[in-house]
Amino acid sequence: MTAGTRLCTGAEILAVTDDLWTRSIIGPSWSGPGWLMPGAACYGTGTADEPDGCLTAVGDPHAVAELVRLLLAGRAEPPYLLTVPRGTQVEGTETAATQWEVLSLHHAPPPLPAEGRVVPVAREPSAEITALLTAASPEHSVRPGAPDVELWAGIRDTNGALICGGAMVRKPGAALRSLASIATAPAYRGQGLAAAVTAWLARQALEREPSGCLLALDSANHGAKRVYERLGFRTVREFSTLEFDVW
Template identity: 35%
Template sequence: MREVMTEPVIRRAESTDDLFAAAGRDYLLRSDAAPEESLADQGVAWLAADGGFAFGGSKEGPDLVDWLTVIGTPDTALTLLRRALAELPRPPHGFSVPRETDLGSLAPSELDQWDFMAFDPAWGVELAVLPGEERVAELLPSASADAEIGEFLKLANPSHSAKPGWEAIDAWGVVRDADGALLACGAYCRRDGGNGYLASIGTAPAARGQGLGTAVSSWLTRRSLANGDGFCALGHWHPNEPARRMYARLGYRTTHQMKSGRLAA
């Protein structure tokens, strides 16, 4: 007898408390979403009976989503994605789903694969002080700082995600040479109500192999934890084994393997 496959039971989350009661231990949710904000302000969410969920929001108004994030098994993720696209008044600009999700007839553009990693002191991992970390200095966002970092990242990390001037950037960690030229940088970011995360780590091509990117990442992680973040997170494009190994040495663990794409308007 052929086994009959049934789709997971999905319901609309009634409130932010409802969403976080069901999925509040998920690192990606805790990094991206603000539990103290209401879904009326933050957007909408869907919950699957097997533990999967989808969430997103927009500053343009309630029931709108700029970017939809879906977590769960590949089959559940696809069902959640279809449910959200059917119920939203307009499609989101894009979405993220688990990497193994079969998108079927959905044909997004700019499909990228990435890994989400987290460092949680609750795991009992101590963040060691690394050689070169003493060279890292704070650079606060400003017009001049944004211009300098922007030019530097064109070569140091052309695919950087956190663009200088982005409101979520709290501070930059930078390393300079004796003449003051940038050798490495990275951003400590924090969305309103969300958790701290690192982005746009970059090292000048001529300065690579000296551990400066690792030192910046360690310094930024320490800053995040000192700032009261329960954990620190980051994402990097996949495959990028050197980056994965660097973050793993610091104590980061991969919690989600994702892919993201954009949708036609």
């Protein structure tokens, strides 16, 4: 264990932070690793084979910077990705940080006319979801077949083709659900379809957990942010994700 930090459980992390994004990730099945020091927490968000290959740190930016410094100093090599509160100073990264934010919704959105067209989309076969995301949102965060997806939903055209879609995600046992990979086929943009799918999925999430639902958004995507804000979403956290050269 690195001096000045201590290993901890997911329950201990949840006990010291009110960070909503963390509450959408850490549940009973989360297996670590995690570290605490006064004012900051850090936890693994990598794969099952390499859980500390990606790390997320939350808390006061100055405390997070110190915690990250100590953790990196104690590792043979850095993680692939490190997510920290925006404004945290971290040394050793090789690329510009990706800036993104977490939006939360705590009340049902206003009804939208196109919501009546939204239908659940079968997870398998996933070819139509894959085709939509490849064409409309190549950088999508959640892919068909992802085990944490509880529900895919979308809108079809008159021929039955999927023209807009999105996912509702829940990490096993985590308190909050998030929405992800919301995309509209380019030819159908500007008709309010993504707003309708988002509103429909948000209602599903709030029915399951009334305390709220989340979504993550690239901070450069101002158009999508305006759509989400009209539905009642508000930014609650701003993060930077840093990439290290580990090859």
